[in-house]
Amino acid sequence: MREDFLHYVWQHQYFDKADLRTAAGEEIQVLKPGHRNADAGPDFLNARLRLGEVEWNGAVEIHLRASDWARHQHQTDPKYDQVILHVVGQHDADVARTNGSLIPALALQSRLAPELLARYQALVDAPAAAPLPCAPLLNLVPEITRTMMAERALLERVERKADDVMALHQHLGQDWEATAYHALMAAFGFQKNSEPLARLAKALPLSVLRRHRHDQRQLEALLFGQAGFLVENEETTTDEYIRDLRQEYEFLRHKYSLVATALAVHEWNYLRLRPANFPPVRLGQLAGLLHARPALFDALLTAHSVAALAEFFQAPAPAYWRAHFRPGRPGKVPGLGKSSIDLLITNVVVPLRVAYARYVGQPSLVESSVALLSELPAEHNQYTDVYEALGFAHRTASDSQGLLALHKNYCAPRRCLHCSIGSRLVQQPRVAR
Template sequence: MNEDFLKFVWKFGLLSPIPHFTVCGKKLQIIQPGIENMDAGPDFSNARIYIDDTLWAGNVEIHVKSSDWLKHQHNQNPSFNSVILHVVYNYDSPVSRINGDEIPALELKPYIIPEVHKKYRDLEQNKTWVPCASYLKILNKEIIPFWLERLAIQRLERKASDIRALVDYYNSDWEQAFFIILGRAFGFRVNSQAFEALNKSISFNTLLRHQDDISQLEALLFGQSGLLDLQPNDPYVIFLQKEYKHLQTKYNLKPIDHFHWKLLRLRPVNFPTLRISQLAVLIHNKGRLFDAVLNCDNTDDLFEMFKAQATPYWNSHYVFGKTSSFKQKLLGNEAILSVLINTVIPFLFVYGKARNLPDIQERAIDFLSQLPAEHNTITNHWSELGIFSKDALQSQALLQLKSQYCDAKKCLNCQIGMKILNQS
């Protein structure tokens, strides 16, 4: 038995419908269980109960054993003087307020509905992919779409602190922060740290000064990446090195080490050389990137914005100095979708929240609902269990559900878990 389950039972009134009595034998009627408190102090505030014929209003504290009151030293804490009822699973000791007044107690053990406790134990002890897998087939799924929307917003909120920290570090320069976050995305997990280091090594404003010259943009980005040193005899490398040396001196630039980059087991289309060129083209085409995002009215505009094709050299190369068959190197739809879902839209959402622009926040959420759902191991598992995602909003929600609730066994905080426990 644990306190979380007892709080859940108290909050939702999951007690047998027989008359309830305090441990002293007085009749207890619960009018309002109170509002759950997530901070310090009693577990529930503003509860209303009748003890015999007297109406009490105040706070409620929950414990597994009544002696936990003393263990937690509530008897010495003025914050607990307003407790009108001590709700426990096992009553093993009377407790009192600071002034010595004994607090009425309700022992839950005889009142907990056995079926509810059994379901909770099943969820807690289940070691399947999600604890509630066996219940999903018989679950009334009407609550799921509403829960998924809340989960998607939670996921956006969870990414917010990292983004805000970066924006604060750069003194509210949203363009510079977006450029760095975008670098992580262009690294596509394997090279995300290297790309972030590259984008941190140069001011975005420096790149904007050379927006009209794609060769200089490539020279700056490839020079800062350290990758120009790997094939010094390639004619295009020689050209870029010459451009870079001049710009490096002008801006006092220090490149990152080339060993940060990883090519092993990467698909050639994901090689960092191509992504760097595509990023240079994106800056060449759009200039202030986050400003361009803000000017997108729909997801078609966003997709069009990120359709960056690497420069002509890369039509016949994947890496410097090694020719390949001719193929134009566009940032593909799957890659763009990943960038939009995991980077652009969360950044837009955080911007709207930071600037108190609810329409921007709503636009970010709408963008997610307009994009197709992701297909990965987690969403595929959910599909096998009969929980499907019709768009990116819902697929992001299912990732949040799995990582933050199912894996953490937070069934009591999950709308699906609550529904299962409340469903007769």
């Protein structure tokens, strides 16, 4: 049994309440179990209990064993002085507040229904290789429960991404244009090169790029120079384009004191990438986009459809980067593909718009931004395929994002009791479809 099971049991009051008493024999009446605390401090806040003849309002702390109180150093933490009841699986020690006053304890292990614990253990003890802990039991869960849980996971995923955007926005001095620039740069790395492209955004501030956005040659010199792609080697010795950019970059990097922040060639990843995904190709596409779309944030915010956003992202790369996979190495390069644009809308546009909508208090913009995902095709990978095979709806990117969140935040870490599906199975072993 894990502690999260006791949290679940206390929250829903799934235990025998007959002759409910503390470890010291005092009668307990639970008037209100309190609400879960997502921050530091006791597990449940604003609980209301009657202990003997006295009514108490305060917090409830939960542990598998009462002795965990001391192991977690709660006896020295003033935040836990508000605890009015210590709910435990086993009562193996008395505990006290910082002033030495004892805290009443309620031991639950003998009050748990064996079948409830057995259903919980069946989920959390599922083999690590099992795709979903509840896979053999899914036919017992109504389809609407599965659908609503996937939708909940989707919204949580979007909110977390929006939180990341808000943190970036705060770090950048609440500049939405700079926020869009940094988010877009990182996303153009498409996982393999997201980290170096994020560092490139820091190494080349938008304030510098803004001064040269209308001069494509200078814009390319800054981007490729700071990325470390303008070094001279055997492939670029006779390449006039690279030589010209190098000369321009030498002037600009001294003008803006950029020398110390530049990346090196070895910091970029090429392993297991198709040439169309090589970092210089992606950077060329970014150069074309930054030159053709000088107001990034406004354009991403005001586009009302996936079609409008697709048109935004289809700005042509500079001619050289439509014909070279890397400096000095020619080859026909395709433009930014539809699947890449779909990922950019999913991972940049939607979170950016949701973050802004929360910032200015526009709930309708949150809804319309999330709705964009329903216009995009479903993403198929090793995770979504498992859920689809088990009967989960998987028609659009909205479904894909929900299933990915379900896997990452609930199924993989075995957080079954936090999931509506797992909670339903623990409560009722036989549920009609």
